[in-house]
Amino acid sequence: MTPTVEIECRQGDIAHQPDMDAVVNAANAQLMPGGGVAGALHQAAGPSLAEECHRLAPIRPGQAVITGAHGLPNRHVIHCLGPVYGRDEPSDMLLATCYREAIALAEGHGLASLAFPALSTGAFCYPMNEATRVALTTVLTEVPHCRHLRRVRFVLHDAASLTLYRQTLTLLENAASP
Template identity: 35%
Template sequence: MKIEVVYGNIVKQPDADALVNSANANLRLGSGVAGAIHTAAGPELEEFCKTIVPLAFGKAIITPGFKLPNPWVIHVRAASYINHDEPEQVLKDALESMLLVAKANGIRSLAMPAIGTGVFKFPPTLAAAITAEVLRRHSEQGGTLQWVRICVANPEMKSVYANALGTSAETHGI
């Protein structure tokens, strides 16, 4: 499986089968990634999500992409690093659930944000290490995913994720 870390807008990844939304429990339009995905997908996404909420901590669920160029959105729910007793485990569970949903739906490519590092206040180095660990384990187990693109908000975050994945290059395979 190829993994890329890019400095870029997650809703501008038309070649991905699915985008990953770092979601709240009610899968509603929010700030950051959730706001960008919901805005680009249109109001149909939020209406659809009303039928499948709430999303539990550490879980993932898939919806259509509606007006996005991507057929699917996988919504994951991490925990607040500050307000949750076991935020690292919840992030790990959310990422593993995301990968299981991708596999169950035959998704071959996905673009994801630096989950947990926004409003959930995860330290970027810790979130990147957990993400790298889960992606490596998944890659070793095989599956449908051919590539994952981690879309980050700034060059510093790109460096953090590239370091966690063991490379300074933008693209590499695991």
């Protein structure tokens, strides 16, 4: 029997998830500090995160890499380069690949918990409704195959995004139930 994986949605700051083994960075190709999620994580982690990232860059859309968490209260940061909507195609497949690769890295490192932001929805302009569907569908498809992962959290910046994620998660879970 496969153990269940809890999927939760919360409003908050991705850089402040001390109960999670890893947090996911909505990275740029060079894995350097920027705005949004990448800026918050790099600021909280300190300059040693950028030093470690420098050796792993560049990455391509859909790719994920893992580093230590440095000054963050987690064990690791998984950096994903989501697609720029309307430029990196097929955007839905590239976005799904980000989530799959992040889960695979978490599994490969024996992590039990993983926190995601809403990848590609900020500066990369991915429409929130579509990004939410891709994210949750991909995670729901992948987690039954996980041996280590027990909890996946989506950390959303605002109340509207939180409501959308929770409603979409409920719809997808109900559709999968017999």
